[in-house]
Amino acid sequence: FFWQGPRGRCRPARRRMAGTSDLDRQIEQLRRCEYIKEAEVKALCAKAREILVEESNVQRVDAPVTICGDIHGQFYDLKELFKVGGDVPDANYLFMGDFVDRGYYSVETFLLLLALKVRYPKRVTLIRGNHESRQITQVYGFYDECLKKYGNTAVWRACVDVFDCLCLSAVVDNSVLCVHGGLSPSLDTIDQIQDLHRVQEPPHEGPMCDLMWSDPDDDIQGWGISARGAGYVFGPDIADQFLYANHLELIARSHQLAMEGYKYFFGQLLVTVWSAPNYCYRCGNVAAILELDEHLNKNFKIFEAAPQDQRGVPAKKPAPDYFL
Numbered sequence: 001f002f003w004q005g006p007r008g009r010c011r012p013a014r015r016r017m018a019g020t021s022d023l024d025r026q027i028e029q030l031r032r033c034e035y036i037k038e039a040e041v042k043a044l045c046a047k048a049r050e051i052l053v054e055e056s057n058v059q060r061v062d063a064p065v066t067i068c069g070d071i072h073g074q075f076y077d078l079k080e081l082f083k084v085g086g087d088v089p090d091a092n093y094l095f096m097g098d099f100v101d102r103g104y105y106s107v108e109t110f111l112l113l114l115a116l117k118v119r120y121p122k123r124v125t126l127i128r129g130n131h132e133s134r135q136i137t138q139v140y141g142f143y144d145e146c147l148k149k150y151g152n153t154a155v156w157r158a159c160v161d162v163f164d165c166l167c168l169s170a171v172v173d174n175s176v177l178c179v180h181g182g183l184s185p186s187l188d189t190i191d192q193i194q195d196l197h198r199v200q201e202p203p204h205e206g207p208m209c210d211l212m213w214s215d216p217d218d219d220i221q222g223w224g225i226s227a228r229g230a231g232y233v234f235g236p237d238i239a240d241q242f243l244y245a246n247h248l249e250l251i252a253r254s255h256q257l258a259m260e261g262y263k264y265f266f267g268q269l270l271v272t273v274w275s276a277p278n279y280c281y282r283c284g285n286v287a288a289i290l291e292l293d294e295h296l297n298k299n300f301k302i303f304e305a306a307p308q309d310q311r312g313v314p315a316k317k318p319a320p321d322y323f324l
Contacts, residue, residue: 023119030112033075033105038150041111045158048114051121052165057194058177059170061125065092067178067290069254069273070129071113073103073141076311077277077287078112084303085289089120094170096254096273097129097180097212100159101140102280107149110142110159128166129180129255130212130230133202164199168211175296177248181255183234184210185223190246204230215256216265216272236266243269252290261288261302278305 026036026044036044066085071078085091099113100106117124130136137143137160146156169179171190186207187193196208203209213231216239217224224233239251251270256263258274265272277287291299305311 020119023115027112027115027119030108030115031079033108035107035149036111038152038155041150041155042158044111044115044118045162047118048162049165051118052126052162052167053199055167057168057196057198058190059125059127059167060174061092061094061170061172061178063173063292063296064294065094065125065172065292067172067176067252067273067292068093068095069258069275069288070098070279071095071103071109072098072131072276072279073100073106073109073145074276074279074281074305075103075105075109075112076306077275078109080277080303080306081275081287081289084301085291088116089123092123094125094172094178095127096178096252097127097166098131098254099126099129100142101131101137103141103276104145106142106145107155114162125170126166127170127178127180128163128168128198128202128212130202132160132163132166134160134163135201164201166198168196168198168208169193171248172292173296174247175249176252176292177243177246177250178252179211180253181210181212181231182214182216182253183232183238183242183251184214185232186210188242188245213255216253216270218265236269239266239269249296257283257285258288259283259285261286262290262300277303281305 026040029036099110113126117126143156147153169177171177184207202212210231213228215226215233217233217235220235221237222235226233252273254273256272257279258272261274263272273288273290275287275289277285279285286302286304288300288302291301
């Protein structure tokens with residue numbers, strides 16, 4: 001048996017198996033919070049782009065699946081999430097973006113999720129959040145972390161090229177829309193989301209921006225100006241109209257800290273799922289994941305931050321680079 005290699009060459013199938021074993025080794029290394037070599041990152045990112053670019057702007061996902069919110073580089077809390085929800089490939093996961101920034105381990109967090117996506121592409125769905133951008137990551141930590149850990153910007157550049165390929169949203173069993181932020185006044189239908197050109201740095205305004213930045217607001221009707229400076233706030237009438245027009249039952253999103261791990265808006269038309277416990281290592285919140293079974297029954301699982309003795313926290317003042 002042969003498979004088609006790069007540039008059309010046929011290669012023996014055992015080469016592919018060797019690639020899988022390399023990937024499994026990298027996954028185990030990343031699970032120990034050890035970052036992988038620069039060359040391995042570049043190869044992983046290249047393979048991930050091949051897979052992701054074939055996905056839709058609105059990726060179709062089958063239940064059962066576990067829906068997760070922001071992670072923000074809190075690697076040891078991601079390990080807690082997998083303890084509560086089960087490991088890949090035993091469980092299917094849909095992550096709604098913001099894998100990086102603010103936490104200490106954005107590199108290991110994003111690369112682990114990306115490696116799991118490449119290894120088990122049908123079991124892991126990754127949606128783009130507002131932090132999966134060149135501009136935002138240069139301000140909130142991921143860029144600096146890549147520079148510190150690898151000594152150059154090559155890994156950051158490889159990762160942000162992957163960001164451009166991430167899908168914008170997902171629909172579970174034609175019933176639950178999953179998106180990082182919220183809705184857009186420019187988008188009335190799922191088909192309009194499908195028509196967007198997504199392989200780019202997110203614009204500062206417009207429908208792609210809105211999907212990553214908008215927030216629900218129980219206290220308004222229609223659309224309002226967002227204090228974030230990007231996206232909009234929207235009321236229950238907007239959510240109700242979108243769900244009705246698209247034959248959907250629920251909007252699941254992240255993007256906003258929920259102290260109890262999740263928070264319903266508009267009755268139960270929309271739910272925020274937040275998966276970074278003790279956000280920024282100081283907010284004191286719990287985190288949640290949302291399990292949907294094959295009948296779309298909902299089960300929220302709440303979890304707390306990893307115990308202090310099980311997490312590595314870098315020194316407040318890292319040693320100068322010349323000592324490393």
